Amino acid sequence: MTISAKTVTPHHLLFSENPSLWQAVSKEVRQKIYHYHDRVTSHGDAASNLWLVLSGWIKLSRQTPDGKETVVGLCTDGDIFGEAALFPNASYPYSGEVLSHEAELLAIPSACIREHIKQDALLSSNIMAFLHAHTSQAQLKLEQMNTMTAAQRLGCFLLKLCQNQSDGAKTLRIPVEKNILAAFLGMKPETLSRTQQQLREVGVEVSGDKIHITHIERLQEFVCGSCSASGSCSAEAVSGI
Amino acid sequence: MTISAKTVTPHHLLFSENPSLWQAVSKEVRQKIYHYHDRVTSHGDAASNLWLVLSGWIKLSRQTPDGKETVVGLCTDGDIFGEAALFPNASYPYSGEVLSHEAELLAIPSACIREHIKQDALLSSNIMAFLHAHTSQAQLKLEQMNTMTAAQRLGCFLLKLCQNQSDGAKTLRIPVEKNILAAFLGMKPETLSRTQQQLREVGVEVSGDKIHITHIERLQEFVCGSCSASGSCSAEAVSGI
DNA sequence: CGCGAGTTTGAGTTCATTCAATTGCGGTGG
DNA sequence: CCACCGCAATTGAATGAACTCAAACTCGCG
Numbered sequence: 449m450t451i452s453a454k455t456v457t458p459h460h461l462l463f464s465e466n467p468s469l470w471q472a473v474s475k476e477v478r479q480k481i482y483h484y485h486d487r488v489t490s491h492g493d494a495a496s497n498l499w500l501v502l503s504g505w506i507k508l509s510r511q512t513p514d515g516k517e518t519v520v521g522l523c524t525d526g527d528i529f530g531e532a533a534l535f536p537n538a539s540y541p542y543s544g545e546v547l548s549h550e551a552e553l554l555a556i557p558s559a560c561i562r563e564h565i566k567q568d569a570l571l572s573s574n575i576m577a578f579l580h581a582h583t584s585q586a587q588l589k590l591e592q593m594n595t596m597t598a599a600q601r602l603g604c605f606l607l608k609l610c611q612n613q614s615d616g617a618k619t620l621r622i623p624v625e626k627n628i629l630a631a632f633l634g635m636k637p638e639t640l641s642r643t644q645q646q647l648r649e650v651g652v653e654v655s656g657d658k659i660h661i662t663h664i665e666r667l668q669e670f671v672c673g674s675c676s677a678s679g680s681c682s683a684e685a686v687s688g689i
Numbered sequence: 690m691t692i693s694a695k696t697v698t699p700h701h702l703l704f705s706e707n708p709s710l711w712q713a714v715s716k717e718v719r720q721k722i723y724h725y726h727d728r729v730t731s732h733g734d735a736a737s738n739l740w741l742v743l744s745g746w747i748k749l750s751r752q753t754p755d756g757k758e759t760v761v762g763l764c765t766d767g768d769i770f771g772e773a774a775l776f777p778n779a780s781y782p783y784s785g786e787v788l789s790h791e792a793e794l795l796a797i798p799s800a801c802i803r804e805h806i807k808q809d810a811l812l813s814s815n816i817m818a819f820l821h822a823h824t825s826q827a828q829l830k831l832e833q834m835n836t837m838t839a840a841q842r843l844g845c846f847l848l849k850l851c852q853n854q855s856d857g858a859k860t861l862r863i864p865v866e867k868n869i870l871a872a873f874l875g876m877k878p879e880t881l882s883r884t885q886q887q888l889r890e891v892g893v894e895v896s897g898d899k900i901h902i903t904h905i906e907r908l909q910e911f912v913c914g915s916c917s918a919s920g921s922c923s924a925e926a927v928s929g930i
Numbered sequence: 931c932g933c934g935a936g937t938t939t940g941a942g943t944t945c946a947t948t949c950a951a952t953t954g955c956g957g958t959g960g
Numbered sequence: 961c962c963a964c965c966g967c968a969a970t971t972g973a974a975t976g977a978a979c980t981c982a983a984a985c986t987c988g989c990g
Contacts, residue, residue, distance in 0.1 A: 518832040535818055572810070576817055583827055586827030637937075638938075673755045676752060877948085882969065883971085932990095933988105933990085938984080941980100943979080952970075
């Protein structure tokens with residue numbers, strides 16, 4: 449399952465802003481192929497690798513003792529997860545499971561990256577910014593759980609997928625099962641379903657895993673009034689991580 | 690309002706684990722006294738200082754365009770806020786307002802601490818751990834908003850205030866207005882009020898700002914079944930920051 | 931064609947919210 | 961000293977958003 453690492457630099461800020469990091473780390477990195485339902489990391493296990501998603505979709509989730517699941521992140525191309533690996537003796541705070549038919553991941557050994565951080569001040573500061581972005585992410589999502597309706601949360605998620613595009617129409621594809629997407633958005637699948645219909649009134653058509661937004665502005669108008677990040681939200685990561 | 694800095698080291702991990710930091714920073718640090726309703730930081734302002742609370746209570750909050758307020762943190766003795774100051778050109782993602790009659794804060798200039806981070810690898814790694822702890826915090830709170838009832842969230846908050854004590858009785862004092870505490874816990878003041886009554890059935894008596902817990906175990910039993918951090922939650926910060 | 935997983939629809943319930951009214955309490959002034 | 965004011969906190973009743981449970985639908989696939 450393990451094959452040799454690619455020689456091209458993966459497209460993530462952490463690497464593009466720290467070319468030396470990739471150079472140093474690429475020898476120890478392992479590219480791995482996983483398949484549908486494979487478990488990459490387990491909640492509570494020692495964090496032995498930092499993971500970079502090259503392709504595919506990964507679900508990051510936690511379980512409560514009484515059996516409820518929370519989806520803390522949905523990662524795809526270019527996303528990083530398993531930051532616990534940056535710290536000695538840390539364990540993963542969530543499980544990572546493959547959602548797509550196939551997923552290509554890069555496993556960066558914890559010891560290797562930690563060693564590098566110690567020696568490279570620029571890298572440290574990039575990592576700090578990276579960690580801080582996560583906190584902002586999580587806090588924003590927290591705010592949205594309190595101030596937004598389910599429909600607005602879905603709308604917000606769609607707007608983030610539209611990236612920087614701020615008007616006109618757009619068609620998206622989200623190849624993730626609806627019950628998982630619902631959990632990620634903090635609602636039940638039935639609610640997600642009803643929520644899609646509400647968004648029809650602001651020009652969002654859902655069919656299967658394809659979503660067509662006729663007027664991004666109208667969706668923004670519907671969503672962004674309840675969000676304190678209004679404006680700068682397009683800069684936010686979609687993955688929740 | 691600005692008086693000379695104390696010569697004793699403040700009791701926060703960041704300083705106790707990095708004695709050299711305090712030594713270097715203490716010259717540039719300013720101790721400031723604020724009063725009820727003073728605004729220490731404003732949401733959106735350039736993050737010019739990292740703040741350490743020596744005494745008093747500070748509310749960290751954001752406003753949405755349509756006027757709702759979210760309380761992202763409640764800080765008291767030993768808490769740090771304004772981590773945005775660690776990054777160049779960042780701005781505070783929340784406002785900080787004094788809740789207590791008086792509050793003593795330590796203002797650590799952003800440039801000063803950033804300079805130090807560059808030179809001290811141990812400090813960097815402590816800061817990273819510190820930032821990561823924030824993310825875990827926020828993610829855990831996010832999970833709790835989805836899986837816990839209002840009563841359980843209040844209970845969880847109380848348990849965190851009990852620190853490491855895991856059984857027996859305890860009396861707490863929370864000198865924070867109920868509507869602010871409610872906002873911090875993600876509910877309305879009326880709900881907080883009703884919630885207090887529900888907790889009476891598991892041995893929690895509230896009167897004014899004093900709260901008596903007769904059996905910590907009973908409260909844990911009521912709360913922790915719905916939390917994926919069960920067990921290790923006593924290590925979590927109370928402030929939400 | 932028919933099975934089955936995933937998704938949607940429908941009806942009823944629950945938890946938290948809203949809005950309105952009441953209570954409790956510290957402070958002020960007669 | 962006590963009546964009264966104003967604010968915070970609580971209580972009550974009605975509403976609402978999202979949930980649960982159950983039934984119906986869709987669509988890919990053998």
